[in-house]
Amino acid sequence: MKLTRRTAIAIAVTAALTPAAAFAEETVKIGYQLPLTGNTAQYGQDFKDAAEIALTKFNASGALPVPVEIIYEDSRSDAKEGVTIARKFVDDDGIVGVLGDFTSTVSMAAAQVYKKAGMAQLSQTASHPDFAKISKWQFRNITTQDQEGSVNAQWMLDQGIKKVAVIAEQTDWGQSVVKGFVEPFEAAGGEIVYTEFFNRGLADFRPIITKLENNTPDAVYTGFFYEDGGQFLKQMKQLDAGIPVYSTSAAYNDKLIELAGDASEGLFLTATFLPTRMDANVQEFVGEWSKTHDAAPGQFPAQAYDAVNIMLSAVVKAYPEITRESLRDALAETTDFPGVTGNTSFDENGEPLKELTKASVSNGMFVEVQ
Amino acid sequence: MSKSRLIKTGLVLAAFAVVPAVLVGFDKGYYYQIATLAAIFMLLAASLHLVTGVAGLLQLGHAAFYGVGAYVAAILGADHGVGFTVGLPLAGLSAAAIAFLVALPTMRLMSIYFAVATLAIGQMLYLVFLNWVDLTNGPNGVMLFSGINLFGIEIESDLGIYYVVAAVVAVSILVLNRLSHSYYGNALRSLREDDQCASAMGINVTVMKIQAFVISSFFAGIAGALWAYTTGYISPNDFHFSQSILILTMVVVGGLGSLPGVLIGALLLILLPEALRSVGDIRNIIVGLVMFGSILFLPKGLFGEVSALNFARRLLGANWSNDEGQKGIGWK
Numbered sequence: 001m002k003l004t005r006r007t008a009i010a011i012a013v014t015a016a017l018t019p020a021a022a023f024a025e026e027t028v029k030i031g032y033q034l035p036l037t038g039n040t041a042q043y044g045q046d047f048k049d050a051a052e053i054a055l056t057k058f059n060a061s062g063a064l065p066v067p068v069e070i071i072y073e074d075s076r077s078d079a080k081e082g083v084t085i086a087r088k089f090v091d092d093d094g095i096v097g098v099l100g101d102f103t104s105t106v107s108m109a110a111a112q113v114y115k116k117a118g119m120a121q122l123s124q125t126a127s128h129p130d131f132a133k134i135s136k137w138q139f140r141n142i143t144t145q146d147q148e149g150s151v152n153a154q155w156m157l158d159q160g161i162k163k164v165a166v167i168a169e170q171t172d173w174g175q176s177v178v179k180g181f182v183e184p185f186e187a188a189g190g191e192i193v194y195t196e197f198f199n200r201g202l203a204d205f206r207p208i209i210t211k212l213e214n215n216t217p218d219a220v221y222t223g224f225f226y227e228d229g230g231q232f233l234k235q236m237k238q239l240d241a242g243i244p245v246y247s248t249s250a251a252y253n254d255k256l257i258e259l260a261g262d263a264s265e266g267l268f269l270t271a272t273f274l275p276t277r278m279d280a281n282v283q284e285f286v287g288e289w290s291k292t293h294d295a296a297p298g299q300f301p302a303q304a305y306d307a308v309n310i311m312l313s314a315v316v317k318a319y320p321e322i323t324r325e326s327l328r329d330a331l332a333e334t335t336d337f338p339g340v341t342g343n344t345s346f347d348e349n350g351e352p353l354k355e356l357t358k359a360s361v362s363n364g365m366f367v368e369v370q
Numbered sequence: 371m372s373k374s375r376l377i378k379t380g381l382v383l384a385a386f387a388v389v390p391a392v393l394v395g396f397d398k399g400y401y402y403q404i405a406t407l408a409a410i411f412m413l414l415a416a417s418l419h420l421v422t423g424v425a426g427l428l429q430l431g432h433a434a435f436y437g438v439g440a441y442v443a444a445i446l447g448a449d450h451g452v453g454f455t456v457g458l459p460l461a462g463l464s465a466a467a468i469a470f471l472v473a474l475p476t477m478r479l480m481s482i483y484f485a486v487a488t489l490a491i492g493q494m495l496y497l498v499f500l501n502w503v504d505l506t507n508g509p510n511g512v513m514l515f516s517g518i519n520l521f522g523i524e525i526e527s528d529l530g531i532y533y534v535v536a537a538v539v540a541v542s543i544l545v546l547n548r549l550s551h552s553y554y555g556n557a558l559r560s561l562r563e564d565d566q567c568a569s570a571m572g573i574n575v576t577v578m579k580i581q582a583f584v585i586s587s588f589f590a591g592i593a594g595a596l597w598a599y600t601t602g603y604i605s606p607n608d609f610h611f612s613q614s615i616l617i618l619t620m621v622v623v624g625g626l627g628s629l630p631g632v633l634i635g636a637l638l639l640i641l642l643p644e645a646l647r648s649v650g651d652i653r654n655i656i657v658g659l660v661m662f663g664s665i666l667f668l669p670k671g672l673f674g675e676v677s678a679l680n681f682a683r684r685l686l687g688a689n690w691s692n693d694e695g696q697k698g699i700g701w702k
Contacts, residue, residue, distance in 0.1 A: 091400045
């Protein structure tokens with residue numbers, strides 16, 4: 001008993017000291033807050049995997065004479081934990097910049113801390129319309145819905161679609177999907193015949209689909225993630241609605257096709273990342289990813305991969321005089337960064353400007369629409 | 371100095387001298403954040419203690435009243451320029467008012483039916499936060515730019531914020547302590563044990579239940595306002611059902627009916643996950659095991675009700691009468 005307790009303490013102490021001892025002083029440290037457990041853990045785990053691929057490649061490339069280290073902290077997509085982690089990162093003088101969080105709400109709560117302390121925060125997914133506007137310290141690597149909405153609006157008008165029904169999930173992001181689409185579409189002469197929000201995880205879309213059909217739109221514009229998207233598309237097919245569906249990059253995920261099967265055929269969407277694209281950097285990322293995963297990477301891990309690389313290239317620019325201030329300035333200067341989600345520049349608010357690809361589902365695969 | 375005064379002084383010193391001294395010593399924002407968060411959740415657990423622990427009403431929607439307080443404070447602050455000194459009591463009162471309205475039809479429900487009704491109320495309020503976009507800004511949440519402003523003095527330092535939160539929480543807990551250890555608290559306990567018997571003794575069961583529910587929600591609203599003022603951004607997710615369960619767990623693990631117990635429970639469930647951060651993903655499992663173990667081996671809680679009552683009586687200066695013949699049963 002005595003021995004085991006002593007051993008246990010020894011192990012605990014060793015475990016606690018190892019990370020501190022293993023890295024030399026001059027390591028550049030980046031914090032990454034993300035959900036590694038809880039309801040959204042699957043996203044956070046993917047981000048971590050993508051970040052590790054980017055970091056390993058970077059450290060092996062010798063772009064910097066010192067290694068870069070990423071410190072991951074699990075926020076469980078809980079604002080309480082997100083804020084606590086933010087305070088922890090700010091306390092660590094070695095940390096010069098932060099990636100994350102996953103959901104907008106946690107990112108926004110943590111952003112209040114980073115704003116006060118003066119630390120650059122780059123989220124791969126925070127889509128809240130006000131996130132990047134919080135302060136000069138916030139950046140994101142996800143296309144805004146203003147951008148996706150206007151591309152989709154123009155695309156539909158080009159196809160001769162004049163009357164559109166809009167449905168989106170009841171989240172900050174869903175709100176921005178509707179606003180981002182409706183404004184340019186109406187400005188260009190289109191008509192919105194029906195708008196509806198649904199709560200995430202809705203099992204039965206049929207009442208919404210029936211109401212939608214009664215308004216006889218030429219097409220439906222949707223703001224959903226793949227889980228809800230799968231349900232919606234299946235029930236559209238069951239009810240034989242026969243209305244073309246347009247969507248955003250959030251629906252872009254192989255699991256959508258898996259869930260919806262045939263019903264996903266002919267879905268139109270905008271995306272920034274297509275794993276089938278033959279560009280060298282895309283194929284390198286997909287190749288590395290496939291070593292440890294069964295499926296090709298989706299949009300979000302690709303955004304995380306690029307976010308990490310954007311941060312790392314800012315570190316290179318700021319080196320050797322890296323401070324939180326100089327790293328922020330280097331991030332803000334990012335122009336045409338060649339990532340797997342297309343070329344990225346930040347505007348004066350820290351919003352990314354990206355090129356969007358038009359895609360559709362054909363024979364069970366996402367293909368680029370020329 | 372009597373033992374009771376010693377304990378009281380000790381607790382006050384711990385909250386207002388020892389903890390701040392340690393915080394200043396470390397000078398880490400991280401520790402300030404945890405201390406503030408722990409204080410807020412101690413108040414949440416203490417307020418739920420009154421209705422679930424003392425009065426025995428299983429309340430599954432406590433986080434919703436926490437949310438009402440947070441939203442009132444944040445919306446008043448962000449859109450109408452109402453500061454901390456007015457916003458804080460208004461947040462509590464609004465939560466109490468809504469609790470009163472929903473209590474009227476539900477208080478006659480018994481046991482499990484009442485629990486399900488509070489579950490529904492919690493969910494309804496959550497959906498209101500989420501879907502009443504014009505008022506609550508829906509899923510976008512509310513950003514509150516003004517911090518804590520006390521009579522014209524902007525409290526910005528971490529230490530100052532801790533002191534304000536600790537003071538509000540300490541006063542609230544003091545009130546809850548007096549409520550649960552008094553004739554009033556005993557009357558509530560009698561409802562929990564046998565409400566028909568209590569009613570036969572002349573206690574107005576429904577009125578008492580409504581009062582306990584409203585008071586409990588008032589303090590949950592105060593806790594919500596503290597969360598809004600200290601974080602600067604709130605969204606519906608902060609007040610989800612899972613938070614109600616977290617608070618309920620604090621009460622059960624700490625000890626149903628025991629105020630010191632639920633405070634320890636709240637501290638444990640806020641501090642333990644943070645202390646275990648370094649072990650990685652399995653920390654949730656360890657926290658779960660600790661909870662499971664404490665229910666299994668300490669079903670009355672970490673600090674059970676009987677010990678808590680003894681402790682409280684001693685604090686109030688009353689002791690068991692220990693006369694020789696055991697004739698004078700009860701308190702001196």
